[in-house]
Amino acid sequence: MKIVFMGTPDFAAVSLQSVIEAGHQVGLVVTQPDKARDRGKKVQLTPVKELAIAHDIPVLQPERIKNSPETLETIKAYGPDIIIVAAYGQIIPKTLLELPPLGCINVHASLLPKLRGAAPIQRAILDGETETGITIMQMNEGLDTGDMLAKAITPIGQMNYEQLHDKLAILGGELLAEVLPWIKARQLAAASQDEEEATYAPRIMKQDGKIDFNKSAEEIERQIRAFDPWPGAFCSYMGKTMKIWQARVLESQGQDVPGKVLSVSDEGVDIACGSGILRVLQIQMPGKKRVSVKDFLRGNHIEENCILE
The missing domain is CATH 3.10.25.10 (Formyl transferase, C-terminal domain)
Known part of the structure; x- marks a missing residue:
């Protein structure tokens, strides 16, 4: 499949690596702008950008994708079959959601409809959940409200955030590689989310x-x-x-x-x-x-x- 991948941190880079290793054509990567970090204020590339450069994949880094017609036109000109989103960090505009024939899918680090939002890994530990996991969902304009395509579950045990993050990143990459052929063949049944069971994971301050x-x-x-x-x-x-x-x-x-x-x-x-x-x-x-x-x-x-x- 022709794929546009949108993501930013290490969590997303693991999913991108899985897509590349599965042999799909990732023609464009969209990631957040590079930022100066640490005391030296040295500009650091996002983990997704580093991986894309290593594989000679063109990278787009709009400040705000919804306000960047150049980015939207570049993606449209590439003509992706599907757009994969993993921890990108910005709202995806409707024009992009509706662009690819197979739509946009998201790799989300919770068992939806539980823990929609920005910080599902931390909130799963905070809330005392015994298990969490990855949900791959078809994206719509809501906040993690789209139909669910696949799930993978892991116990939390005594893991801290860093340990659980790394576990879920690997789980997400594996599940993504597993389901992409089914999505391509349009043989994956989607399940709607139960709104009565929905919980939210607001950003950590x-x-x-x-x-x-x-x-x-x-x-x-x-x-x-x-x-x-x-x-x-x-x-x-x-x-x-x-x-x-x-x-x-x-x-x-x-x-x-x-x-x-x-x-x-x-x-x-x-x-x-x-x-x-x-x-x-x-x-x-x-x-x-x-x-x-x-x-x-x-x-x-x-x-x-x-x-x-």
């Missing part, structure tokens, strides 16, 4: 990482995993921001002031929560690297009975 110790230890532990590596789950200790990267939940019969440091040892820092106790295993102080609590305590001290905020 930096402030979402702030820990509220009035919540249960289970909720906070999920927050820590969901926000690793960004934005990180954090609290205030002695006026400084302390990030918590690993923790586990301890059973507790009693109740204490939420946020109170109950004990400090090489085993971890035990903190009272709205219910249960959180044992913190790995932390990071400003300007320092992530370290285990055991390593941190070799040259530092955490006060027992203080209140983390």
Whole structure:
């Protein structure tokens, strides 16, 4: 098939690699503009662009695709059979949705209709879902509301965001390669989404990482995993921001002031929560690297009975 691929981050690059390896003709790649990142402000290519260049695929990078007639004309001139979208990062205009004979399909990182929107991987962990997966859907003008073509499921277990992201990226690429021949042959039955079961996964903001110790230890532990590596789950200790990267939940019969440091040892820092106790295993102080609590305590001290905020 003649394919236009639209995507930006690592998650999308895995799907593009699968399409290329399956032998399809990817004639154009559309990705977000390059941005200056990190302290040196060096311009970095998007992962999808890097892969496209490695395979000599032309790349388009409009600031806003809906306001770029040049991009739309270039895609139209190529005449794709299908457009594949994976974490592109912009709304696809109706003119593009209706252009290819086989339509536009999206590789979405949740089991639709659950967790439509920008941050389905983080929200799946936050919400305490036991499993999640990939849905390949036929795109329409709604927010992830199109008919579903295929799904693949994976348990979440104790994975953090980074681990689950990588697992889903691979799963998405595999499922995409599997279903493309069926889509080409028009032999894949589409299933409509049940609107009554729909949930949403809004974009994650930096402030979402702030820990509220009035919540249960289970909720906070999920927050820590969901926000690793960004934005990180954090609290205030002695006026400084302390990030918590690993923790586990301890059973507790009693109740204490939420946020109170109950004990400090090489085993971890035990903190009272709205219910249960959180044992913190790995932390990071400003300007320092992530370290285990055991390593941190070799040259530092955490006060027992203080209140983390």
